Amino acid sequence: MKPIKSLPKSGKTIALTFDDGIVPVIHEQMLDILKQEQVPATFFLIGNNTNEKQLITRAIKEGHEIGNHSMSHPVLPSLSDTQIFEEIQGFQTIMQKQYNYQTRVFRAPKLRYDTRVMRVLTELNLVPVNATVGTKDYAAETTREYILKTATQSPKLTDGSIILLHEVQKTADVLPAIIKYYKQAGYTFMTVSQMLASESY
Structure with missing residues (x-):
């Protein structure tokens, strides 16, 4: 299994994903x-x-998906086997115990995987998810205009694209414009797991 970058068989769909x-x-x-x-x-x-229990509970209640991005955002291949497992399993445990929520998708910090990380994901039945495009919205020099253009006009974009964004103010500012673009283009928004299900992954 390789980390998923897009799910074109899901049709004219788009997944907005937010890290960190x-x-x-x-x-x-x-x-x-x-x-x-x-x-x-x-x-x-x-x-x-x-x-932030109130916000996470709200996100789940309103139909959003919670994905595993590790416990502390390390570069996983630099860790020991035990540390890799703890970083990934720890998140699963928190979501299950505190929110009764079973996380299905995983994105490695900095998109860094190795065979040991993939082995843990297989063991925990987690799907590794990368992205079709990344907007570099985490960088101080990245402008709102660049985020919007990359998220909507990148030549890599296709049906079933997964867009990588972050929880930063610049992205929140342009989020309405990103949504407007895809709605006008006739796309259906889905969570990653919804796209996986529609593609019978």
């Missing part, structure tokens, strides 16, 4: 926008940031 949460104020702002637009998204959260 929860950043409370921005997360709430994004949830408000997504609720208003009736758009589901996938949030790849960091386990050490999952104490």
Whole structure:
């Protein structure tokens, strides 16, 4: 199994994914926008940031997907076998115990995998997810205009694309414009797991 970059068999669909949460104020702002637009998204959260129970409960209740982004955001291949397992399993345990939620998808910090990481994902029945495009919205020099253009106009984009965004203010600012673009183009928004199910992955 290789990390998934897109799911074209899911048809004219698009998945918005947000990494490195929860950043409370921005997360709430994004949830408000997504609720208003009736758009589901996938949030790849960091386990050490999952104490914002009200926001995570709200995200789940409103139909968003919670993905595993490790406990502390390390470069996983640099860790020992035991540490890799703890980083991934720890997140699963938190979501199950605190939220009664079974996480199905995983995105490695910095998209760095190796055979040991993949072995743990197989053991835990997690699907590795990368992205069709990344917007570099985490970088200080990245402009709102660049984020919007990359998320909507990149030549890599196709049906079933997975767009990698982060919980940063610049992205929240352009999120309505990204959603508007895809709605006008006739796309259906899905979580990653919804796309996986529609493609019978």
